[in-house]
Amino acid sequence: MTGKTIVYASLGPELWVYDLDTESASLTHVTTHCFDEVVQYAWPTRDFSVLYVAISGAGPMAEVERPNHAVIACHILSDGALAPFGQPVRLDHRPLHITLDPQETHLLAAYNIPPMVTVHRLGPNREVGDEVEQDALDFGETVHQVRVTPGGDFAIVPACAHHDNGLTPGRLDIFAYADGKMTPAAQLVPDPERAAAWQSEWFGAHGFAARHVDFHPSRPWMYLCLERQSEIALFDYDSTGVAPRPRFIKSALEGGPTGPSAQLASAIHVHPNGRFVYVSNRAWDTEQIDGKPVFVGGVNDITVFEIDPDSGEPTLIQHADTGGIFPRTFSIDPTGKLLVAGNEQPGWLPSDDGPRRVTPGLVVFRIGDDGCLTRTKKIDFPDNGEVCFWTGIVSVALETNQDAPANGASAVAV
Template identity: 40%
Template sequence: MIDRRTFMSLLATAAVAPRSSFAQGTPGKAALYSSVGPVLTHYDVDVEAAALTKRASVTLPANVQYAWPHASRRYLYVASSSSAPGTGPAGTEHHVSAFRIDPASGALAPHGNAIRLPTRPIHITTDIPSRHVLVAFNNPSALRVYRINGDATLGEEVLQRGPIDAGIYGHQVRVTANNRLAIFVARGNDPAGGKPEDPGALKAFDYKDGFLTNGVSIAPNGGYGFGPRHLDFHPTQPWAYVSLERENKLDMFKFDGDTLAAAPTFRKETLAEPDNKKSRQAAGTVHVHPNGRFVYGVNRADTTT
C-alpha cells in the first residue's frame, strides 16, 4: 500500500510542470518523475492508454523533498534531505541537485555539482527566467536564494541585504508570473501540549535579481486560525489560491498590481462534512489547471478511524 510520503513525492514530481511535459523531443510525449526515498524514477506516460512505463532511476544524496523544472524544460532541480518530516530528528545531508533532461527520451543525468544546504528544504522553485532557485525551509523557518549559472548548473547563495522574516514553519515559496513578487508560505502551528497556537502568514517580498526586499506579512486575524500550506496562481487573472492546512479550507486572495490583498475574497471548505471529523484532517498542496477553470486541492488524514 502506498504511504503518504511516497504519494506526496509522486504528486510533487508529477505536478512540477503542469503546462508542458519535460520530454519534448517527441510531439505529445510526456515524462513523469516519481520518488521513493532518495530514488527518483523516470516513467514514460501513455496518455491515451493511461499507462506508465518505468525507465531509469537516479539516486539523490538523501530523501527527495521536492522538484522544480528549469524554464527551458531541459533541466530539473531536486531538493533532498536526511531529516525526518515535521519536528522529527534532524539529519545532516541537505542538498539541491541539478539534472539534465534528455529532450528525446526524458532520461535524467546529473548536471554539475549539488549545492549543500544548512537544514531540510521543504520546497523549491525558480524565478520565472530560472536565473535563481528559491528554497523554503521549515525548521527553522527560512528562505534562501541561490544563483543558477548560465549553463543551468547551480551557483552560490545570494546574500540578502537585510534579515528575512520567514514567519513560523515555512512550507512553500512561489514567484509571480511577472517575476516581481516572491511569496513565502508560513503555516504556523496548532496549539499542543500546553503551548499556544503559532500564527501563520503569507510573507510577500519585492523580488529582483535574486534579492528579497520590502517584506509584508499577510496574516488575517493576526495569523490566528490561518494556517496556510501551499498556494498557486491563476494563469490569467490576478488571483492566488491558498490551502489552509490547519483549517481545511481554500482561500482566494486578489492582487492589486504587485500587492496581495490583506484578506481573502472567497473561502471554501475542503471537507464534505467539516463538522463531522472522525480523525485529524489537513489540507495539502493546491494546483490551478492551466485553463484556469479548476483548482485541485489535496486533503489527508493521519488515521483511518
C-alpha cells in the same frame, strides 16, 4: 515535434521515472535514480530540459537525522531519465520546497526549521550557483513554500505555524523581489474574527495555516491552501502587491466522507485552462483492529473546484478518493488531460475481510471537460518503510537533451 509525458515520483531517496501515455493513461517504468538522501521536492525549467532536485537526510521520516542537504541540477533526457550536471549545492538546512523565478535566473528554497528562504543564482548552463546575500528577514513559523508571482515582482512565503497547542499564528509574507533580492513588502495575518476558534487547536495557526499558493494562468488571482483549516482562499494581486484579505474562502472538506481522523490540506494547483483548481486532502489517524493500526476514516482525496470566470470564486464540485493514505503532492500534465497523485504513507484500511494493507504509490486520474476526475490507474510502490514525498510531471521533446550524458540508475552522491 513529438515527445513524451514523464512522471517523477519519490520513494525515500529514490526517484522513479515513468512514461505516461496521455491517451491510455498508462504508466511505464523507465528507470529509477537513487540519491544519497530522501527526495524532498523538485522543480523543472519552463522548457522541461532541467530538473532541480532537493534532498535531505533530515525530516519527519528520518530514523536518524543527518545534516546532509543539497540541491542537484539534472538534465532531463528524451526518455525522462536524469543526468546530473555541475556540482551539488550543499545547504545548511532541510529544503522543504524549491522553485524558480519567472526569469529562471534564480532558484529559491524554503525551509521550515529554521523558517527561512534562500535564493541561489543560476549559472549560464543553468547550474546552481552562489547564494544571494539577503538582509535580515523574518518569516514567521514553519515556512512551507516559496513562490514568485508570474510577473516576477513579489516572492510569496506561506508559514503554516505548526504548534501542538495552536499558540503560534500563521501568516503569509509578501516580499518585493528583484534580481534575487527579497525586501519585506507586506504581511498577511489571521483574521481576528476567525482566530479565536483555532487558538487552542493542534496546528490551528489562529485560523490561518497558510501552506501553499498557486496562480491563475491568465487572471490576477492567487489561490492559497490553508492546511489545518482544509480551505482555499482567493487573493487578488497585481504589480503593486497582494490584497490584504481574501475575497473568498471555501472548505475543501464540504460534502466529503466523514471520519474521526484529523485533516490537513496539502498541495494546490490551478488547471492550465484556468477553469478549475485542485486541492489534496490528507487523513491518517488509526485505531487498533486485529492487532493492526487501521485507518479510522476521513478524507484522502483530490478535491475539485470550478472557478467562476468573472469573479474567480471557487465552487466545490467533486471529491476524488485516491484509494490510499496521505496524498501529499500531485501534478497535472501540461496538456491538462491527466492528474497524477502520490499517496505518501503505507498503512491499513478497513475492509469486510479485515484490515487491508496499502502502500505508497501513484494514482492516475483522467480530467474531464467538466474538470471532474476519473481514477484510471493505480501503481503500488514496494512496502519498504519509505514514503512518497513528491510527485511531478514534465513534457519532454524527443529531440531534447539527446547529447546530454546519461547516468541511468546510478547513485547521485553529494
